[in-house]
Amino acid sequence: MGDTPQARRRRVPRKEREQQMIDVAVQVFAKRGYHAASVDEIAELAGISKPMVYLYLDSKEGLFLACLRREADRLVAAFQGAAREAAVRGADDGSGRGAPEVRLHAGLLAFFAFVAERRDSWVVLHRQASELSETIAAAVAEARRAVMAQVAELVRAGIEESAAAAQLTERDADFVAHALVGAADSLTDWMARNPGQSPEGVALRLMNMVWVGMGRVLEGEVWVPARG
Amino acid sequence: MGDTPQARRRRVPRKEREQQMIDVAVQVFAKRGYHAASVDEIAELAGISKPMVYLYLDSKEGLFLACLRREADRLVAAFQGAAREAAVRGADDGSGRGAPEVRLHAGLLAFFAFVAERRDSWVVLHRQASELSETIAAAVAEARRAVMAQVAELVRAGIEESAAAAQLTERDADFVAHALVGAADSLTDWMARNPGQSPEGVALRLMNMVWVGMGRVLEGEVWVPARG
Amino acid sequence: MGDTPQARRRRVPRKEREQQMIDVAVQVFAKRGYHAASVDEIAELAGISKPMVYLYLDSKEGLFLACLRREADRLVAAFQGAAREAAVRGADDGSGRGAPEVRLHAGLLAFFAFVAERRDSWVVLHRQASELSETIAAAVAEARRAVMAQVAELVRAGIEESAAAAQLTERDADFVAHALVGAADSLTDWMARNPGQSPEGVALRLMNMVWVGMGRVLEGEVWVPARG
Amino acid sequence: MGDTPQARRRRVPRKEREQQMIDVAVQVFAKRGYHAASVDEIAELAGISKPMVYLYLDSKEGLFLACLRREADRLVAAFQGAAREAAVRGADDGSGRGAPEVRLHAGLLAFFAFVAERRDSWVVLHRQASELSETIAAAVAEARRAVMAQVAELVRAGIEESAAAAQLTERDADFVAHALVGAADSLTDWMARNPGQSPEGVALRLMNMVWVGMGRVLEGEVWVPARG
DNA sequence: GATGAATGAGTATTCATTCAT
């Protein structure tokens, strides 16, 4: 009659159960998207019954929000933690805190590391995209690739004209294209929030920021983080 | 009692009806997201019955793909058209075609104009995000804003150190933050596609491209499109 | 106001509910045919909601298959049980088992008893015919009757020539006609499975089996089951 | 502008069009069953538009009835024609008409020939069975086979006891089993129409008719049609 | 703390049938 330690433990404390649920839910939401994810599947994978989910997290929405909050906190903590640490390390430069770009670089680094390690968390935070059927997702990906290809080609052309061209690869052009397209996409939101701004203004600003930067880099100007 | 010409006509030719359906569908998909959009609503708003949708576009998926294709074609055409036109205009510089950055700038401009004019199309193409309930969408927006705020603060700090600081506003920092975050997000895909790349490498590249560019701009280096 | 014990209970164990569903489904499928039967109707008659049907039996097809299996098992069990019992009873004839014809007779008897008692089960097992509207069903029945009438007439003519005619009625001719037509119909499948067989061969075999048998019977040869 | 003779003729006379439709409809109804057959498919295969079907045959039901009637007439005509012809040929035996069994045999022969040649017609007339999905059809076939196998085994056992066993094959037992099962199935209707009859009575009658006949045949009594 | 049993409300999809030309 006695439950062995290996048996799925009954009567697990609330906090622990909640974390189990959220762990599973992050995976499922990332894999299927919010709508397509079913509470049934999450409950089953978590090894508990549906009513528990509702008892602890209230609703599907509550469950998703819990995922969102936990992962967002983790990401922010990683970013902030890294930036602060860099500040502390840089504090001996006399300014009392690290240079902004050092902190920014540390934050970006933490971000990319987070995403590399916890893809699911990032997907839940930023893209509930896979809602879409495979057919549709493929069409979307194709459309995106077409845009990317055009941009990449222009970038490549720009690079070729530079003296440093030889050292630069296809992959570099691709990198710049991704950054550019991502920036443009995101600036879309900035435009929506700043109604007075004309497309002309936005395009010009973006060109200045990215193209000039790229040009400097090609001319040999390089930014490197100070030794930690 | 007479039907005005504007009254919803009966017995419209197939091609025309299809465009009507797609027009409406783009709006609804943009507003609700793929899953939450119901064929019922689309049919009703289009002033026709559901079977017509299925007769002409085959399925909900078919309908969405039709939207996707039409809008993607329009966007690509706008981008490409602008870039080519710029190339033609620039042909007298002796190179036989416009400089790459001129063409890129024209393309970006066309892109931002497209998005400004046809928000729905862009949402359908790129973000079926609003799948999410208002509550969730708000939480997502909040999370994003938190990230944005941190980045923007670092950017502002960087700007402040520059001599040109006085001329630069809150809005400029926000612009850079959006561009940076968007680029970082997008580079997430680039990382996934280039498995060897370390987060360190990506962060460094991004810093170089954006920060150096920003620095140059702050120092007065400005890129301007040639007079058309 | 008090619930009688007979009142439809809530929260019935799964196995029991499944049997209730199948009971109702057999009736409805028999009455309406597979396509015309609606899961809605079955659920309502069973006093439960549709999702329960899908939860327990998976799909309309699954529901039908469950009916099919249960009734087929019952029929086979009845046939087999009767045949075996006859074998046991006849074991004292020295052969160690009953004569084949005794067992066959017992099986046939069980079959006819089963069909007489559980018409619905038989209809589900063998004829999902009532798919057809009343009008069509009537036309089909009429066509069948026409065939039957012709055959019956020939049988009657055959009987009349025999000495024993006086004792034989209209009903007997009808019996033979039904047996003959049913046999012919079924042999249609046998033909399909034995491609080499010519219609001539089949017709001849059937005549030999039935007509000769009928002739012997008319001449007074009678088979009777041994006293049980 | 002139229509070539090969082009699908427009303006075909009504009777001809009707026959075209019925030809196609018989095929489709046989292949899909009544419900699963769609007027769309029939119209398309017939090379005309749906409204024509409704103009000429009134409704799906009307279309099916037209098929039913035409094929039933053909079958009855074949059966009757053969029987009459046999009667005429046998008229010189002095009775003024052929012996009943000769006519019956001729009719059966015509029937099996009809079914062999026009499977679709027979399916429409007698079995709208394929309404069922493949999965279900397979389960039904399996159930039927199980019954058939049991019966066939008893038949085989009966045959083995006979002196003539050596000459008889597996296929013969199968033939008898098909005839028996078909007869039993059909007698099910006879029972329903003759309420007083007990299962016992029916089983006994059937045994007498078939088993005795089989026994005679095994003992060498053979019926052969007179030379035509 | 935990769950098997149960459902209301909705959604995509299909099809026979008719109208306007």
Add this chain to the structure above:
DNA sequence: GATGAATGAATACTCATTCAT
């Protein structure tokens, strides 16, 4: 004689959510 355009009505199936134990 012939058809493209259009629809009302129905149906299988799903899912978040809640009771009763």
